[in-house]
Amino acid sequence: MPRPVVDGGLVALAAFDVWQNLFFWGATSSQLAVATLACGALLFRRRFPLTVFLLTVPASLLVEMVVAPLAALFTLGDRSCSRWLLAGCATLSAAASVVPWPPSGIASDDRTWTLIQFVYLLAMAATPVLLGQLVQARRDVGRQLVEIEERREHEQTLHEQTVLARERAQLAREMHDVVSHQVSLIAVRAGALQVAAKDVDAREAARTIRSLSVGTLDELRHMVTLLRASGTTPTELTPQPTLADLHRLVATSAIDAQLTGDLPDGIGATAQRTVYRTVQEALTNVRKHAPGAIATVRLWHHDTHFGVEIINTPPNRPSLPLPGSHLGLIGLKERAELLGGTLRAGPTPEGGYVVRLRAPWEAE
Incomplete structure (x- = not known):
């Protein structure tokens, strides 16, 4: 079903939920305003899940409503990976629904009932959060299975x-x-x-x-x-890659990658192949070990040396161990040594990973 239809139906259901409560108990202008804002905000719940949820909190304080807060919590559980945030939002939603507004003294007998009601509302608020987490986990597993199949x-x-x-x-x-x-x-x-x-x-x-x-x-x-010659078929003679092939390599890497900088056209064929293979292996590792990460490929050169740096951000979703030979970086270091250069690879302080190739101009 198209998303606009689902969102429109959800807003209509939330509005009906609010209307039937206000119809029996009456409504002030402030209650009507916050309830309308909470229901209308559901249209943007996928793009701004936390903001939409926070907009439902004042409405929960002033109006008895169920659909809008639960829908906001479900979307937040589906979009967020922070369990502390989800637990806090579920607790806040339950507290906003149980605490009377404006604040007034609660009799000693009412305090026990208020606590019991808070526990029940907390369980009700946790349900859409857990369902959202389940949907998110199912989506991530499906994506990882596709990646495993592609890698296989x-x-x-x-x-x-x-x-x-x-x-x-x-x-x-x-x-x-x-x-x-x-x-x-x-x-x-x-x-x-x-x-x-x-x-x-x-x-x-x-x-x-x-x-x-x-x-x-x-x-x-x-x-x-x-x-x-290396070829994919017995009759194919594949030309060795050059710097001119880097743009296509980055564009078809199946990750969010950007190529910056350049190298002179007169660089030697061996050095061009080394740069290409370094970028190829680094982007393959990003796709394999850092799903969802953004990579930047930077070519550089000055008077005595030239090289390439491939750096990626931390992954935005967990990865599964995929099969591999674990010899890629070793082969790149050997290629760099043949050029009289060096290759360094390791994690960044931000949680990403970087691969740096540096070689002298004499390597041409």
Whole structure:
């Protein structure tokens, strides 16, 4: 059902709840004003749950109402993760409903009944809070299950690519070490025969064999290069990533990420791949370990060094342990060391995480 329809129906139900109480007991202008404000505020309960709840407290003091406070508490329980805040709001709602207004002396006999009524109202106020927490937990679990499934598919794809690359590398070694060696021998023997042969036809045949052998060697070298290249399919030759691919990487990272800064176009190919892989691994870790976090990728350079910094905010929802090789940062440090640089990674004081790559210009 569309949200405007649900919100409109909820406001109408809350207004009816207030109207039937004011109809029997009468209403002053102040009671009517606070009740109208509380009911109308329900339209904004999803965007400002705490503010909407606080607007229902004065109405609960002056008017007997049930729907508006409970709806506000449910939305607050669905949107907030602070249990102390939720407990305090439930207690405040129960106290506002049980305490007489304006304040007046309560007889000793009434105090016991007031306490009993407060306990019952507190239990009633806790019910929508717990239901809201249940809905929030269900939504979070569903989101985490989707992330786990996506991560499992990603890991499966990586595994398949690793197996494929291993088989291609093994086939390339066999072709290089066995077939190429034998064809090279044929070319050498044909060349020797071409020089030593007396007969013209024999020399021509040897020249043809040698020419074909050399051409075959060139084809074999090309095939070995293709087999050793990383690809998702046996016939695909994937180009190595460059700095130009960073924008697409950040845009398709499935997280809230922003790329700032730049690096000169003349940076070496190895350094470009290292920067790209560092950003790729860092964004993957953010998506895996910090769901809901915001990431910033900052490229920088000065006279002697260049690098990249990837920093993310704390996650806004809990994460589940996902499968992984735990070797990503180790591989990045090895890449940085090959450039003569360093890679540092660790938590930030704000509760996020940062990965910093720094390398000298000589690394180009």
